[in-house]
Amino acid sequence: MSNKALEYVGSRISAENLTGFCARVMQAFGLSADHARQTAEVLVTTDTWGTHSHGTRQLLPLMHNVRKGGLFADAEPQVLTDGPGFAVVDGNYAMPMVTSRFAMQAAMDKARTAGIAYSAVRHSGHFGAAGYYAVMAAEHDMIGISMTNADICMTVPGARSSVMGTNPIAYAVPAGKERPVFLDIATSVVAISKVIAAKTAGKPIPEGWLVDERGLPTTSTDTYPDKGAVLPMAGHKGYGLALLVEILTGVLTGASFLSGIKRWLAPEPEPADEGHAFLAVNVESLMPLDQFKSRMDAMIDEVRSAPKAEGSDRIYLPGEMEWERRDAALRDGLQLPDYVLINLFAVAEQTEKTDELIALLKKE
């Protein structure tokens, strides 16, 4: 089976076919055509940016959650309370991508009148790449900011074990001639996937990534992830920012926080109760849109034109690499890494329509 998947390594699959495949898989697990399509759109867009750790690779664990009761295929998100500039959304353990699109859309709708709006989401799960929802706002001439908490795996200064999640923050800002400025980062010093990759390759990691079971810096991954924890970026600064994310996404939303969050990748997942926060700023409320966009272009141009460091021939704006990868992926098709392909075949094999589904993944 994984042999069959590996025949696809190096091949190109169009974003359209990959989206169709993912949507049909999810329908086979009981999702509505609409929810399946929305979720597939988030996952495939993430792959086009080259962020394969958070793209269609996640279809397998997401559907595992649907099978085991961590998520509910037929649930719908709903607004619990709202006001001129805010909405509190109950995700009801629907697909977190559907809930997150719904919540960011609610923030954008309110921001159009209020200038700025915040959506607070409870009863959700792993929502994929935070950046997707920020970019939704930028595509409608708004500034988007999105965040989530997550199950604990990160320590804090003075502690020896996991206290918080890697609590990502993403933002996107529209420009004029330029593409949106776009950042999506974990507040940990490094993505967990990079630690696991070093462990798999049997390589040491740089000092500053992990602490061991005594809470001391280590360059060994021998006992990770059973013992030890990843560190926040930039010491107390990253710790403080991660805690702000925890407050805005967990404490203020009514979701779980810190150790209260269930692990969505557990063998027998329960509803995770992650919380999310989405912020939209309607640029036109504050400044004529053309003026803002010209100012963004000028800012981008100034950063890009700065004198280069020795050995550097280009300064990238946040998101620039992702947009270039996306252009190539939409033009030439997606080349998916082996671990993604293996997941895609594995999830198709859990349905009764394996061959029919895999046929949708046709090579370009």
Add this chain to the structure above:
Amino acid sequence: MSNKALEYVGSRISAENLTGFCARVMQAFGLSADHARQTAEVLVTTDTWGTHSHGTRQLLPLMHNVRKGGLFADAEPQVLTDGPGFAVVDGNYAMPMVTSRFAMQAAMDKARTAGIAYSAVRHSGHFGAAGYYAVMAAEHDMIGISMTNADICMTVPGARSSVMGTNPIAYAVPAGKERPVFLDIATSVVAISKVIAAKTAGKPIPEGWLVDERGLPTTSTDTYPDKGAVLPMAGHKGYGLALLVEILTGVLTGASFLSGIKRWLAPEPEPADEGHAFLAVNVESLMPLDQFKSRMDAMIDEVRSAPKAEGSDRIYLPGEMEWERRDAALRDGLQLPDYVLINLFAVAEQTEKTDELIALLKKE
């Protein structure tokens, strides 16, 4: 003169006397009693937190700006346009502390109805410690976030020279039995004052703080600040967050941005045109206040109770050190470092009431 200042080293001055001194000095430079009192309150509060780099030490350069036309003693901030969840404020180069309090108050007033609100400030200058304005919100049961851009001194990945300011972010969140969680950080890897302190002491700096004039990492401060630049925290992550601050405080507010900002510490300062952003979230719009505060207390307790790393006997919440220093300062008086005292005497000596003013600084 500085001899006289140094007689005060080790002495304690009450926060009340220090505030009175600062206010009277500013009145001698032409500020109204109200603006002088507001500005003194910001500077002295900052000293009580132990953040002396941004406290009353700044009275001297602020008054230099008033004398030279970088700030206007008789100007008032005004709201240019507003809506349910936002206000655009023109600082008119009034005292930036007065403008910033005004703008955060406007955001708080709007957030009471809208749930969340954003104040965008243009035509301002150096506003001191970002944290002061965030704490204003927390004292009124709101979450406060404040940011500013600043004159360029920080490079970005791939560049060899200064591209951005150290663009600080601060936040404060009210709790129940616990003190507000409170963070105030520059997005640079280290405060410029620490680089200068190492240079003054003739000590090398750790790798990762500065690049030299070729844009390469250096541990030498020999040619700084004439050449080279400080690095963002956490590499591309800090760069990306600093750029978000630049957009929210500079591009979106109508203030200057990047190299357009004038240096407020220049010998002949012009209006700096820094921009600020203030965000207030009215907790009670989203959740009963008691419930939120209990949840904050529970979160704080969980972080603080985590198993300690070897060699660590305590985990600090963001702001906890500052609140403890403030308690001690209000109880025992402030012990100001020599460089602060020298500045206080120097600014008093630029007035015609030197002795009368210095008499206000009486030791406890």
